[in-house]
Ligand SMILES: *[C@@H]1O[C@H](CO)[C@@H](O)[C@H](O)[C@H]1NC(C)=O
């Protein structure tokens with residue numbers, strides 16, 4: 001913009017603002033309100049919706065709003081998802097480096113698997129980015145392929161934590177019958193030398209993830225592990241006693257697991 005025009009605009013804005021008690025920083029409300037009939041400003045609404053789901057303000061949700069399909073597609077396939085993931089990973093490594101480790105092999109860091117270590121985006125591209133009801137049959141067929149790629153920020157973090165001397169515990173909602181394909185997939189994606197891979201056994205089937213994962217963390221504590229960090233794309237990976245010293249929520253605007 002021409003510097004003179006910009007200056008003129010700023011002075012007009014200052015004049016306008018000083019004549020009101022409140023400087024209006026928000027667009028008019030009717031542009032945001034989420035009446036499904038409205039198609040304009042979907043991007044603005046969907047960005048706010050994403051903040052709400054990532055902070056867990058939204059609580060449980062089954063599918064993404066249909067008007068946000070294009071937004072989630074652009075988010076996942078564009079630079080934002082990678083960038084958001086890298087910023088979280090930088091916070092994680094920063095925290096990890098400041099810790100005093102016991103150095104006894106019991107300094108643990110927990111990772112979830114799906115949308116944390118590996119990405120199922122190739123599957124979700126064919127499943128409407130979470131706009132369709134979850135189909136366990138077709139998802140399990142995808143899992144059997146063992147071809148989910150690594151999330152680059154997580155792979156880098158994983159290796160850095162290993163270098164610092166952490167024992168890495170992989171705690172997934174996948175079931176025991178998927179152990180072999182899960183190991184195969186992790187190796188395919190570049191992950192090696194985890195301390196334990198914990199999957200749901202028969203007694204865990206049907207438990208909410210939050211309960212199942214809390215129980216597994218309790219077991220790890222009984223086994224002498226100090227759980228310094230926990231990385232997951234779902235709040236149910238992180239919440240519930242006992243919690244890690246620090247829990248890190250990775251982005252995932254495609255699905256919610258209780
Ligand atoms: C779920 O996926 C399976 C396997 O791909 C398919 O046969 C079935 O029709 C799907 N179910 C629904 C409700 O889409």
Ligand SMILES: *[C@@H]1O[C@H](CO)[C@@H](O)[C@H](O)[C@H]1NC(C)=O
Pocket residue numbers: 177180
């Ligand atoms: C999993 O792998 C182990 C060791 O490679 C093998 O003995 C076992 O039969 C496999 N299980 C299944 C369900 O494929």
